[in-house]
Amino acid sequence: MNKRLSEILQFFRLEKLKEDRRIVVFSICLLIATVLWFLNALSKNYTTTLSYPVKYINPPKNQYLTNTPSSKLELKVNAYGFTLLRHKLAFSFSPILLDMTYIRENTVPDGNTWSVRTNDLRRQISDQVSKEISITDISPNIITLVFDSLKTKMTGVRPDVTIDLEPQFYLTDSVTVEPHAVKITGPAAIVDTLNFLETAHKEFYGVNSTIEKVVKVLHPEHTDISTKEVKLIIPVERFTEKKLKVPVEVMSEEYKNKIKIFPSEVTVTFMVSLSEYEHINPSDFRAYVNYDQHKSDNETLDIIIGSKPQNIKMLRKSPENVEFLIETTN
Secondary structure, eight states: OHHHHHHHHHHTOHHHHHHOHHHHHHHHHHHHHHHHHHHHHHTSEEEEEEEEEEEEEOOOTTEEEOSOOOSEEEEEEEEEHHHHHHHHHTOSOOOEEEEHHHHHHTSOOBTTEEEEEGGGGHHHHHHHHOTTOEEEEEESSEEEEEEEEEEEEEEEEEOOEEEEEOTTEEESSOOEEESSEEEEEEEHHHHTTOSEEEBOOEEEEEEOSOEEEEEEBOOOTTOEESOSEEEEEEOEEEEEEEEEEEEEEEEOTTTTTTEEEESSEEEEEEEEEGGGGGGOOGGGOEEEEEGGGOOTTOSEEEOEEEEOOTTEEEEEEESSEEEEEEOOOO
16 A cells, blocks of 8 residues: 555656656646536535524513523525535524514414414525525424513522631621622512522631622522622631629519528629620629529529620530528518
């Protein structure tokens, strides 16, 4: 095989072509014949299939296309070879534009559904393809459009985060976003089911300070929101331990003024942020014992912390209970 190829290449060597003009004449004639054959072939009519992308335009006011109609049309066409070659060499075609309002106005709906035969749109399609091409068939045969009314409402945004804090660091408040709500517009069937939207999930590790970060708001397909991004706020601060002595009250409808407790104060130990350390006082707590819930065989009363500041962590009390005496009158 290699020997045969070598002989052919040897035959067409430049030096040999210069010596034998018959080869040059033969090559030129072969080239001319090929071109003439090609031109003759392109001058004939051919039938083929062209695939065109579709773009749906001009939706009706206050209506939304909820389904996904065909994204391309297969056109069976008849045209001269020159025309088809030009289209084939284009590799990609401009999309065929289908007017949704025109389709709605010229078809009879079935509820929220409009179906149109593509052959009924042949003229509009042909005008966009080429006047030199004759369309003989279109696939798919039917295009279906399903519409729903548009609805707009305010919807809350909920942060979606994972937070790992360094030791002695705590959240000083809940994680929030600004703004707290956005306006969402879309098909009523979708919007009516939404109670809230979530942000894109974010993870933070080794956190030791407040974080403020812009994050995206996720929303369902076929909807639009007034604000694409919100500011995520994660309030973080170092906490330290603090102890306070709080007086213990006695609750009893019958013996309130006759019961003496020992001790009369409870020490509360808790973690508080450095910025709030000086602002937390004994008056922010309420400690009490309830004699009316006392069991006769118990010699002590449990101390209950009835109220406390919201911004403290890890509350402990000492002692857990108190001894008591009931004064009697002679």
